[in-house]
Amino acid sequence: MADGPLRRLSTLRQSDGWIYTTMLVSALISLTASFVLSVDAIALAENPNAALACNINAVLSCGTVGVSWQASLFVFPNAFLGLIAEPVVITIAVASLGGVRFPRWFMCSAQVVYTLGLVFAYWLFFQAYFVIGALCPWCLLVTLSTTLVFTSLTHVNIRDGNLYLPPRANRAMQRFVRADLDALVVAIWLMAVVMLVMVKYGPMLV
Amino acid sequence: MSNRKNPQEQSNARSALRQQQAAQAKGEQRMKLATRIAWITGLLVIALMIGVTVWSVTNSRTVTATPAPGGVVTPRNAAEGGGILVGDTAAPVAVTVYADFMCPYCGQFEQVNGADLAAAVDAGSVKLEMHPMSFLDQQSGGTKFSTRAANAYATVANHDAAIALDFMKILYDNQPEEGSTGLTDTQLADFAKQAGAPADVAASFTKQTFVPWVQQVTENAFASGIESTPTVKVNGVIQTENLLVPGALKAAIDKAANG
Numbered sequence: 001m002a003d004g005p006l007r008r009l010s011t012l013r014q015s016d017g018w019i020y021t022t023m024l025v026s027a028l029i030s031l032t033a034s035f036v037l038s039v040d041a042i043a044l045a046e047n048p049n050a051a052l053a054c055n056i057n058a059v060l061s062c063g064t065v066g067v068s069w070q071a072s073l074f075v076f077p078n079a080f081l082g083l084i085a086e087p088v089v090i091t092i093a094v095a096s097l098g099g100v101r102f103p104r105w106f107m108c109s110a111q112v113v114y115t116l117g118l119v120f121a122y123w124l125f126f127q128a129y130f131v132i133g134a135l136c137p138w139c140l141l142v143t144l145s146t147t148l149v150f151t152s153l154t155h156v157n158i159r160d161g162n163l164y165l166p167p168r169a170n171r172a173m174q175r176f177v178r179a180d181l182d183a184l185v186v187a188i189w190l191m192a193v194v195m196l197v198m199v200k201y202g203p204m205l206v
Numbered sequence: 207m208s209n210r211k212n213p214q215e216q217s218n219a220r221s222a223l224r225q226q227q228a229a230q231a232k233g234e235q236r237m238k239l240a241t242r243i244a245w246i247t248g249l250l251v252i253a254l255m256i257g258v259t260v261w262s263v264t265n266s267r268t269v270t271a272t273p274a275p276g277g278v279v280t281p282r283n284a285a286e287g288g289g290i291l292v293g294d295t296a297a298p299v300a301v302t303v304y305a306d307f308m309c310p311y312c313g314q315f316e317q318v319n320g321a322d323l324a325a326a327v328d329a330g331s332v333k334l335e336m337h338p339m340s341f342l343d344q345q346s347g348g349t350k351f352s353t354r355a356a357n358a359y360a361t362v363a364n365h366d367a368a369i370a371l372d373f374m375k376i377l378y379d380n381q382p383e384e385g386s387t388g389l390t391d392t393q394l395a396d397f398a399k400q401a402g403a404p405a406d407v408a409a410s411f412t413k414q415t416f417v418p419w420v421q422q423v424t425e426n427a428f429a430s431g432i433e434s435t436p437t438v439k440v441n442g443v444i445q446t447e448n449l450l451v452p453g454a455l456k457a458a459i460d461k462a463a464n465g
Contacts, residue, residue, distance in 0.1 A: 184248040199262040
């Protein structure tokens with residue numbers, strides 16, 4: 001890495017402040033979107049007639065995402081899961097910003113659970129993209145903010161060696177992260193999601 | 207420790223250490239190079255993705271904005287309001303329907319109300335103005351099913367308005383799933399023949415004669431404030447009650463005829 005401003009940026013990015021603040025902000029966004037989606041789910045449950053037409057111009061087009069079976073995979077609206085999970089992430093982030101250090105097993109468990117959440121979020125995204133044929137803006141926001149929470153959590157867990165990896169793998173991952181290559185991966189990842197959305201739905205959004 | 211070894215061992219140890227350091231330095235250099243390559247590749251990938259995104263958005267926009275070559279050809283029995291008119295022009299009740307052939311709710315509308323509407327048209331109490339729209343082209347995996355179906359409908363209606371409703375019923379009976387590639391041109395032609403269209407009319411769908419007209423109908427619908435499909439007007443008044451309840455539309459028509 002070049003010296004000077006890039007090096008300073010790199011050091012900043014590896015700091016607790018940066019990582020946990022990213023996590024905190026992303027989790028707050030995720031929580032807000034989950035809240036909106038939950039309220040919508042309740043409204044739709046009260047009056048399913050609200051979804052009796054193909055909406056023009058809204059990216060929330062035909063076959064409203066909200067009434068799809070995928071939206072309530074576990075019988076209750078998926079958004080409720082966000083309401084339950086994100087406050088935990090917010091607490092971890094705030095506590096860490098305050099100097100608290102959680103045990104390895106704790107952070108590793110958080111990583112496992114949140115990875116499941118990430119997989120679920122992306123399953124929903126691809127269902128909406130390929131099967132339902134409609135994107136819900138708030139759902140998309142959840143997809144993106146969940147990604148950011150996941151990547152910041154993974155970053156800090158790698159940096160701190162929380163994942164019980166074998167020593168060589170651990171060293172390699174830590175080198176990867178120190179070289180800021182994880183930031184590059186995240187940038188490519190987010191750009192890929194944006195590209196997918198714009199390629200299919202751009203004309204309807206713009 | 208080292209002062210107990212003889213000079214030969216010391217120099218061996220030193221050169222071994224130097225070799226190790228040299229190997230390490232080389233390893234680090236390789237790592238730095240690999241990192242640099244990774245960064246450059248990554249940034250290129252991002253630039254490429256930005257390019258694809260921008261291209262797809264601007265490209266698609268121009269595709270929908272320019273009409274197909276040949277200009278707008280209006281079907282013979284186009285109504286003043288812009289749709290296709292079926293039925294007696296002197297009928298007392300005017301029913302206007304804005305629908306897209308891929309819209310599942312429009313399919314349901316047809317299942318619930320199609321027979322009532324067709325009967326009313328035959329009896330001469332309703333003149334039906336149908337606006338076939340194409341805004342769900344995005345949902346047919348690139349085959350633009352909505353446009354093709356609307357064009358087919360316009361072609362059949364242009365030939366013989368009497369069989370237009372039959373063709374529409376068949377199309378909705380065989381409505382493809384939203385998000386699928388829709389019906390093929392061959393299937394559209396076969397269904398048209400089933401409805402009573404002659405073979406040459408069915409074969410002319412691929413000429414896309416009425417595609418610019420369909421685009422115009424779609425844009426005009428947006429401009430006039432239509433927000434969703436199906437939208438149904440009875441004598442110019444948008445019906446807001448649940449049209450998927452059997453008999454609701456019939457009741458509205460009867461009311462308009464007698465009131």
